[in-house]
Amino acid sequence: MQALIRRLTESYGPSGSEDQIRDVVRGEIRGLADYVTIDPLGNLIAVVKKKAKSGKKIMLAAHLDEVGFVVSHIDAQGFARVQLFGGVNPLACVGSRVRFADGRLGVIGIEARRDDLTKVPAVNELYIDVGATNAADCPLRLGDAAGFWRPMELAGRRLIAKSLDDRIGVAILIETLRSLKQTPHEVAFVFSVQEEVGTRGAGAAAFGLEADVGLAVDVTRAGDTPNGPRMEVRLGGGPAIKVRDARMIADPRVRELLEQRAREAGLATQREVLEGGSTDAAAMQIARGGMPAGAIAVPTRYIHTPSEMVELGDVQACVALLTRFLQRPIEL
Amino acid sequence: MPFDILAHLKALCAAPGLPGHEAPARDLLRAAWSPLTHWLETDRLGSLCATRQGGGPRPRPRLMLAAHVDTIGMLVTRLDGDFLRMSRLGDVDERTLPGQLVTVHGRHDLPGVIGQPPAYLLPKNGREQVTPLSELVVDTGLPAERLRALVQAGDLVSLAQPARELQNGLLAARGLDNRASVTALTLALSELQSRAHAWDVVAVATVQEEFGLRGAGPAAFALAPDLAIVIDVTFGRDANTRDLAYRTFPLGGGPVLGLGPNIHTGLHSAVKAAAERAEIPYNLEVMWEHSGTDAFGIQVAREGIPTMVISIPVRNMHTPVEIVALADVIRTGRLLAEFAAGLDPGFMGQLALD
Structure with missing residues (x-):
């Protein structure tokens, strides 16, 4: 699974520019589903058709896109001024490397003369340097989007990579699709777009699919770092089952069923109560007449920086839990 | 009154029902609404929808009366x-x-x-x-x-603060936001039992209002009503807030009728006319942007739904000692019944944004 995660996290795909990562995922899932479609917004949807009359229609979502930068102005010296999107942490920017769609690398700089050097960098103090010597020489165009660039690294049983939010969810969906030998349900694996700019892809996909139950697979924060977020979730504690985040209350029936399936399989889980941020499930829950929805989250440190960290055991347990959830009856 | 309003309201206030976890309060309501309506269903997110079938010709238009049943916690x-x-x-x-x-x-x-x-x-x-x-x-x-x-x-x-009856027909309790409005719905359904109404009337106890107004939009999508009235609470006036006359309303002064972009002006006028017909005192509240109620989600469900907000004044909002005047709850219930009974089959053809 590590090789898969490497291919996914080292791919390019800021929100709205998901073509490359979508092609990578399409290649990974070739031949695994009954059919594959791309909807009008660009969501990649792989469907395993219903095998039993008692089966339900399940929507799973993991988002393809990553947080990033978009060029808003190029100055006379050839530096690109940018807007940040998707909740990029400005503290993680200075000195970071970014990559554009054509593979071109840039480094993020910050103006040296600032009013208060102790303050968090403001977006208008940051710029991207791609090695241009003047405006005419700069290969960037307005609207070009970039994501962070870092190769994946292994640190003991943990992985460090950019865009684990949410390529780790994408990896879990792909592995689940591979390991799902039989299911009574119709399962739509949705690799969604534009999650980081307001869970926009999944809402449209949920409207189109009209599923009975929805699950997002995404990352959550972990409270096990020095003076970390005030939450119980820790790396290595197993899949985090969502109770509440900033935008949704997970359907308690979905949450309880996930917890029950984990207990049956002897998998440890944790409960996620997240103060900031949300997932595709928030949009799925209120599509059309509503969809019972929940989420499985991978405990993750340093979210929205170039060096996000997860524990492999948690990731594998998410695959095991999701596979079991799909193989068993789903009655809410 | 056909049933003990105070006991109903107190029982509702005592029932837990946090956003997303409304089952205890919903079960109580299902028992109360079942004899007053022709059919009940719980929608996909848990909102309870109880329909009184109207007497008009088919296809009958449908009025949605929505009050959220969840409470803060x-x-x-x-x-x-x-x-x-x-x-x-x-x-x-x-x-x-x-x-x-x-x-x-x-x-x-x-x-x-x-x-x-x-x-x-x-x-x-x-x-x-x-x-x-x-x-x-x-x-x-x-x-x-x-x-x-x-x-x-x-x-x-x-x-878990227990309810306390104050003097002068006032009740202090946790959860009056919005169980006071839900009680007004029960009253309206009860009163409509003895009144003819052409329209189908659907009382909806919506979920998850207190956590981002999430339940009402899907409920409205599923029901596809022709009109919707949302009943919620507004700020009651006391010694500290009487100078904020445009945002606070006297307890015992009757229901408060909303005005603003979230409210259909023609529907507002029709509700006001119903209050005048039934000689129910009322106040007006300008909601200049977001009404802060379920009406915000309902208004833009499907191709759009004309919405109205009726509020019951409550002091100490979002505290364990919210205070309501029972008289306002009763008048709100009567107003809803009067409005519903007064809708003729061709009402939608006359509804104008005047």
Whole structure:
């Protein structure tokens, strides 16, 4: 699974520019589903058709896109001024490397003369340097989007990579699709777009699919770092089952069923109560007449920086839990 | 009155029903609404929809009367030794939390109280500030290991202040937002039993209003009503708020009729006319942008639904001692019944944005 995660996290795909990562995922899932479609917004949807009359229609979502930068102005010296999107942490920017769609690398700089050097960098103090010597020489165009660039690294049983939010969810969906030998349900694996700019892809996909139950697979924060977020979730504690985040209350029936399936399989889980941020499930829950929805989250440190960290055991347990959830009856 | 309103309201206020977890209150309502309506269903997110079939010709237009049944509360974020730490489910007024009685819904319900550091132990400037919710504790009396066996992160915490009847027909209770409005719906359904109405009338107890107005939009999508009236609470006037006359309303002054972009002007006029027909006193409230109610989600469901907001004044909103005048609840119920009964089959053809 590590090789898969490497291919996914080292791919390019800021929100709205998901073509490359979508092609990578399409290649990974070739031949695994009954059919594959791309909807009008660009969501990649792989469907395993219903095998039993008692089966339900399940929507799973993991988002393809990553947080990033978009060029808003190029100055006379050839530096690109940018807007940040998707909740990029400005503290993680200075000195970071970014990559554009054509593979071109840039480094993020910050103006040296600032009013208060102790303050968090403001977006208008940051710029991207791609090695241009003047405006005419700069290969960037307005609207070009970039994501962070870092190769994946292994640190003991943990992985460090950019865009684990949410390529780790994408990896879990792909592995689940591979390991799902039989299911009574119709399962739509949705690799969604534009999650980081307001869970926009999944809402449209949920409207189109009209599923009975929805699950997002995404990352959550972990409270096990020095003076970390005030939450119980820790790396290595197993899949985090969502109770509440900033935008949704997970359907308690979905949450309880996930917890029950984990207990049956002897998998440890944790409960996620997240103060900031949300997932595709928030949009799925209120599509059309509503969809019972929940989420499985991978405990993750340093979210929205170039060096996000997860524990492999948690990731594998998410695959095991999701596979079991799909193989068993789903009655809410 | 055909049933004991005070007992119904108090029973509703006592029932837990935090956002997303409304089952206890919904079950109570299902029992109360079942004899008053022709059919009931719970929608996909848990909103209870109870329909009184009208007498008009088919296809009959449909009026949605929506009041949210969820109440604000808290949930456990983590265990801290012998104590619990909390976060909010809805906008609880954290200034009022220290010293409150709560119920922790763990493996089984546990009584608890909310504590904060004694003022004597705080630096002088610390005494003058409100202790943030993240620094309050729930104390159940249990030691850490037994607490951990019974309670985990994500378990719910309800305010547990018992209701108290005040003088002059006033009731103080937790959860009057919005169980007072739900009670008005029960009253309206009850009154419509003895009145002819051409339209189908669907009473909806919506879920998750206090957490981002999430239940009402999907409920409206599924029901596809022709008109919707949302009943919620507004700010009651007291000694501290009487100067804010445009935002606060007297208890006992009758229902408050909303005006603003979230409200269809023609529907507003029709409701006002119904109040005048029935000689029900009312006040007007300008909601200049977002009404802050379920009407915000309902208005833009499907191709758009004309919406109206009727509010019941409540003092001490989002605290465990909200106060309502029973007379306002009764008048709101009567107004809804009067409006519903007065709708003729061709009403939609006459409805204009005047």
